[in-house]
Amino acid sequence: MVPLEDDAVVLRRIPYRESSLVVHLLTRHHGVIPAMAKGVRAQNKGTARAALAGWHTLRIQGRARDWGDMALLTGAETVKSRPQLLAAPLASAAGEVMREALQRHAAPGDPQPLLFLLLDETLDRLERGDPPLPTLARALTLLLHRLGYGWQWERCGGCGAPEPSAFLSLKHGQGLCRRCGEGRARRSPALSPTLALAMRRLAREEEITLSSVQEWMLLLRLAAASIGWRGGGQPLASAECFRRMLEPSHPSTPMTSRNLVR
Numbered sequence: 236m237v238p239l240e241d242d243a244v245v246l247r248r249i250p251y252r253e254s255s256l257v258v259h260l261l262t263r264h265h266g267v268i269p270a271m272a273k274g275v276r277a278q279n280k281g282t283a284r285a286a287l288a289g290w291h292t293l294r295i296q297g298r299a300r301d302w303g304d305m306a307l308l309t310g311a312e313t314v315k316s317r318p319q320l321l322a323a324p325l326a327s328a329a330g331e332v333m334r335e336a337l338q339r340h341a342a343p344g345d346p347q348p349l350l351f352l353l354l355d356e357t358l359d360r361l362e363r364g365d366p367p368l369p370t371l372a373r374a375l376t377l378l379l380h381r382l383g384y385g386w387q388w389e390r391c392g393g394c395g396a397p398e399p400s401a402f403l404s405l406k407h408g409q410g411l412c413r414r415c416g417e418g419r420a421r422r423s424p425a426l427s428p429t430l431a432l433a434m435r436r437l438a439r440e441e442e443i444t445l446s447s448v449q450e451w452m453l454l455l456r457l458a459a460a461s462i463g464w465r466g467g468g469q470p471l472a473s474a475e476c477f478r479r480m481l482e483p484s485h486p487s488t489p490m491t492s493r494n495l496v497r
């Protein structure tokens with residue numbers, strides 16, 4: 236048996252039998268760990284039950300036969316609590332998109348400390364009240380790059396011309412020049428010069444600002460589609476749900492200014 240101690244965030248919870256829970260944990264040092272929390276749903280005031288229910292960063296203890304195998308969870312305490320996030324529907328929906336994207340791409344037993352840091356930091360931003368749309372669009376773009384699937388900009392993915400990108404091919408994750416991109420608009424959305432520049436800066440992990448909700452929405456759509464494309468071709472269902480919550484007719488849509496970085 237391997238003893239297990241690490242920081243973790245819960246990606247997924249699956250009720251098991253009467254009182255137990257299987258959780259998929261993204262850990263700081265050991266990638267995704269599937270773990271059994273025996274009897275945890277039977278505890279009324281158990282600290283482990285509360286810890287596993289939220290968006291908190293946890294310190295977990297357990298043991299497993301080997302890395303990547305189902306672990307037995309023996310302890311979970313909250314080291315960074317995020318109570319605001321639980322009560323904010325749009326911020327929680329943004330967190331769900333990160334969970335689905337990571338669930339799709341992070342493999343059990345494969346250490347991905349940069350992915351843990353990205354999730355931890357994104358949840359911190361949402362917890363402190365940063366606007367969910369830019370926070371999520373940024374996080375998904377960084378995730379794409381940290382997974383090694385980042386967009387390629389050096390030259391046009393169609394003809395090889397060293398021109399600034401005017402379009403983005405979702406299928407190939409490459410910028411396209413104006414000539415190659417026109418006529419492929421369905422799979423290759425057009426980019427404004429400011430968005431194209433911002434995307435290149437994000438790829439270098441620099442902070443960016445965009446001036447309109449539409450540009451943030453397009454960045455979110457591009458990042459979510461690229462992640463879905465790379466992770467089996469299915470779109471991220473949670474990203475669609477997040478986008479619907481931003482529509483003006485949605486009952487939980489907050490003020491527009493809340494969705495924008497200023």
Ligand SMILES: [Zn+2]
Pocket residue numbers: 391392393394395396411412413414415416
């Ligand atoms: Zn071209």
